[in-house]
Amino acid sequence: xxxxxxxxxxxxxxxxxxxxxxxxxxxxxxxxxxxxxxxxxxxxxxxxxxxxxxxxxxxxxxxxxxxxxxxxxxxxxxxxxxxxxxxxxxxxxxxxxxxxxxxxxxx
Numbered sequence: 001x002x003x004x005x006x007x008x009x010x011x012x013x014x015x016x017x018x019x020x021x022x023x024x025x026x027x028x029x030x031x032x033x034x035x036x037x038x039x040x041x042x043x044x045x046x047x048x049x050x051x052x053x054x055x056x057x058x059x060x061x062x063x064x065x066x067x068x069x070x071x072x073x074x075x076x077x078x079x080x081x082x083x084x085x086x087x088x089x090x091x092x093x094x095x096x097x098x099x100x101x102x103x104x105x106x107x
Contacts, residue, residue, distance in 0.1 A: 006038055009045035011059075012103050017045050017074050017081040031087045040065065041086045044072045051103035052095060058084060059102075060095065071095065 004021040011017050019042060028035045044063040052060040054073065061072045065088075072086045089095065 007042045009042040011045055011061075011074070011076060011081065012048070012051060013076060015076045015081050017042075017076070017083060019083045023083050023085070027083075027086045030085070033088060034070075034086055037070075040070060041072050041083065044070050044086075045074060045083075048103070049105045050101060052099045053102050055099065060099070062092070062095070069095075 006019045006021055006024050008019070009017045019038060024038060027041070034041065040063075044061050047063065048061040049064050049069075050062040052062065054060055058073050058075050061074065062069045063072075064070075068088045068090050069092055070086065071089055073084045075081055075084060
């Protein structure tokens, strides 16, 4: 059974990243502060402040919002990609530990 798609963002690698209802349910149930923020999650992929390579091949897109970072974890495949989860953090140094910055926003 195919998941319904809530929205699609285009990553910095020009890959379509899907946000499905199943993944959005996971995000909004486990991180209730993001309920109603699907647009911000998609925007974080299209206009991030930073992209970090994850420890298992995933990508972490970070966007600073109100002195916190919205972290969107997603995976790109050959054809498209999908959002795994999203959450807010203030612990940027902890996220950067053992991870490589692969795209910094130009100021």
